[in-house]
Amino acid sequence: MSEFKQTFNSSLGKKLIMALTGLFLCTFLIVHLGGNLLLFSNDGGYSFNVYANFLTHFPPIEVIAYLLYISILVHALYATILTIKNRRARPVSYASSPKSPTSWSSQNMGLLGSILLLFIVIHMGDFWYKYKFTDTVAFKEYRTDLSSGVTTAANFTPASKDFEHSVSTQGNEEIVRVKDIHAKVAASFSQLWYVIIYVIAMGALSFHLLHGFQSAFRTMGWIHRKYTPIVEFIGTWFFAVVIPLGFAAMPIVYFLNK
Structure with missing residues (x-):
């Protein structure tokens, strides 16, 4: 037990936890986008409202939802711990930035993650909290x-x-x-400031996934000459392009058609 605990208290162990929670969150994004695309159904919000009701009243889904919330918190917590530890290990910055093949997204994962965490708080407060715990819907x-x-x-x-x-x-x-959460979504997406915040967050999500998805596989040691290019392709085009564009399209379309 002590060796197990020591492993997950190490930097490598923390990165492994971040990789696992990150991949779980990537899976959630696929499911979440698929459900949210029901917003484009021309049925007066019927499909989306029934979908939202199912998510909040089907016990197995509710269990997965709480696992999701825990994963978000753990992912953010360990990212903060690793960032602080890395800064303490190098308290004095370089006099000049060394030439490095690392991408902009990999160098700014902390900033991107902070933007996403702030967005999640705003997003869940506006939809999930009001849907579950208030009578405003x-x-x-x-x-x-x-x-x-x-x-x-x-x-x-x-x-x-x-x-x-x-x-x-x-x-x-x-x-x-x-x-009628569909009406709440339409009302939120009719506000320009909310649309701007949403689109900025999806831009941050794109760059975060551009580095994070591939990094998770490297952390777990899943590197192979034959399969790594496939992982990079999926991480770049599906997670960093298709997923964020799909989410960003929703507030833009609703705002333009209000």
Whole structure:
């Protein structure tokens, strides 16, 4: 046990924890983007609202969500510890910057991570916290004709404060009543300052993933002449380009179409 503890208290152990939590967060980004793309469904917010309700009421997903929150905190904590340790090891900066093949993103991971952490706090406070713990998010009622598949939407006011969601059938109609987080998203994305913050954060995410994804594999020793170029390609084009652009497209499209 002492050797195990000593290993994870070492710099290499901390980097390994950062690599594992970082890859877990990369997996989350894929799932999160896939769900958020439902915002582009032209269905009055039905798909996205049902998706959000599922995420917050399905126990296995809720467990994964809390693992996600822990991973974010651990990743940020160990990044801070390693940054402080590296600065203490070199308290005096170089008189002139040495020529180095390291990229700008690798030299500024602390700054990029700080921007992302601040964004996560703002983002979760505006959506997750208000959705889960306040009554500022209204409700929507969706009625789907089971024979034609046509869905109509209307505002809904629950009779009880304890009401969260319901699914029922009335005659030939399926009635779904859920919180209208889609309206909250549309309201937030109609504000220019929020869109700017979101896009800046996605730019930081791009550069953070550009270095971080590949670095995680190197930390774990998964380096191979045949497979490393594939990892670099995925890290560059999928995680550093496609993922951030997908997220950034949402506030931009909503703002332009408000």
